[in-house]
Amino acid sequence: MTTNVSIIGLGLIGGSLALALKRNPEIVITGFDRSYKSADEAYRRGIIDSVAPSVKAAAKEADYLIFAVPVAATAQLLHEAVLWDMKPSVIVTDTGSTKQPIMSAAKGLISKGITFIGGHPMAGSHKSGISAAIEHLFENAYYVLTPPESCPPDDLERLTSLLTVTQGKLAVLDASEHDRMTAVVSHFPHIIASSLVNLLASQEQRQPFVRRLAAGGFRDLTRIASADPVMWRDITVQNKEELIGQLDRWLSEMQTVREMLKNNDPGSIQQFFDEAKQFRDHLPSVTQNEVQGALYMQFDLHIDVPDHPGVISEITRILAEKEISLTNIRIVETRTDVYGILVISFRSPVERNQAAQVLEQETEYSMQIL
Structure with missing residues (x-):
């Protein structure tokens, strides 16, 4: 039996969420974005299964409706959604980084008998837009849910079960908290x-x-x-x-x-x-098996290399051969409070740790994870 998920907003978060949810072969994803270019790219890349002609059309057949747009836009859509034709069993959620304005905007929908549960995946990237969407964006990142007091426990369990496939660390909090x-x-x-x-x-x-x-x-x-x-x-x-x-x-x-x-x-x-x-x-550090915090961060590897021609190409060649992607590389000139002359950034602690292991095996450079 298929589950219909509609995602409104196909940027980094909406696109990455679609990719993560598609790990479940029983999920069919409909997408909508005000930008036809973004929606078309999402469809061509197989991120979504179909493009809805409107927000209302996307909501009509959804078992789960996810707003992945800015908070102000989500609040406006929640006010409008009171008049939409939706399944009585639909669960509506969002991805906004502030929850009290969203929960307030959802009151009309909740009073209509529709389940709304606030959501905030605490993950990001140095890039934006559908072209930056990646399947593992939410892995080992907190994914906070903020259900209202009236939320049926079974519905919270349903949404939690749906989102488990993202491999995020699901947590339930009060919106004000x-x-x-x-x-x-x-x-x-x-x-x-x-x-x-x-x-x-x-x-x-x-x-x-x-x-x-x-x-x-x-x-x-x-x-x-x-x-x-x-x-x-x-x-x-x-x-x-x-x-x-x-x-x-x-x-x-x-x-x-x-x-x-x-x-x-x-x-x-x-x-x-x-x-x-x-x-x-004594704050938690982010290693391969630990959870990312609220701030988006790149994961840096500091390498103490000699300043001679070819050293950067040597390191990038080693990483390329091992198919390890980096997001940034730079030489640090002012090193009073940092370690090493070369800093390489990665998008996940897994890739950073893999890079450190490979470089330690194939070079004599000392390095430090900060």
């Missing part, structure tokens, strides 16, 4: 990273050389500031109350740090760094 925690570990760090970059930019005119010095640890520290500005504008607007609360706590912490510097007590300063180091060192 989800938004509070993602504000701490994902949304607020993006604001801080962007503010650090803007601070650097404001000083570059007076100190042009500062841009070059930022090529090492500063660049890695602020990597997330390169994320899509439109997406992060929407996230900031949608989760503003939690972010304001985090900003207030941050300002209080910075005031404490300011007083510590004014007092110039070496003991207090060392304790400040020591406490941060101890907590940071």
Whole structure:
């Protein structure tokens, strides 16, 4: 017996979710995207089985309806969905990174008797769009579900069973709890990273050389500031109350740090760094068998190589022969707080660990996973 899944929005997340779900041969996927080009590519690549002519048409025959569009667009569609013709047994879900606005928008649908369960797969990529869709995007990443209190337990079990094939780590949270925690570990760090970059930019005119010095640890520290500005504008607007609360706590912490510097007590300063180091060192690391956190990250391998012609081509040749894909490679000139001269980035810890093993076997270079 086939299961009909309709996915609205065929970008990185929607396309990758379709590929993952198609691991189950009993699932038939209908897709819709406002961009005909994206929908056509998804169909030609076999990511979806058919293209729906409209959102309503996609929803009509769905056993599961998944909104994989930005939160604001999902909220609008949920308001409109109250008037759509859908199966009484359909389960509607989404992939948005803030949940309270979504759960609020779904109230009309829920009151109609349709099951809605919020969803947030905490995975991403340095690329976007249907062309970047990959089957294993959600593997070992948290996939959070936020059911309303009225959600029938059997429906939550049905959705959980459907998503198991993604190999994500499914977790159930309250929507407000989800938004509070993602504000701490994902949304607020993006604001801080962007503010650090803007601070650097404001000083570059007076100190042009500062841009070059930022090529090492500063660049890695602020990597997330390169994320899509439109997406992060929407996230900031949608989760503003939690972010304001985090900003207030941050300002209080910075005031404490300011007083510590004014007092110039070496003991207090060392304790400040020591406490941060101890907590940071005990945070979960991401290895082949561990779970990714809320922030999208590339997985870096730092290699201490000699600076001579041919060394980069040697390493890329070895990785290519072993069919290990990399997402970025760069030479680090400012290495005060990073290890090694060469940094290679991978899209998963599995590929990074494979690369480290291969390079250790075939070269004499020392390397470190950070």
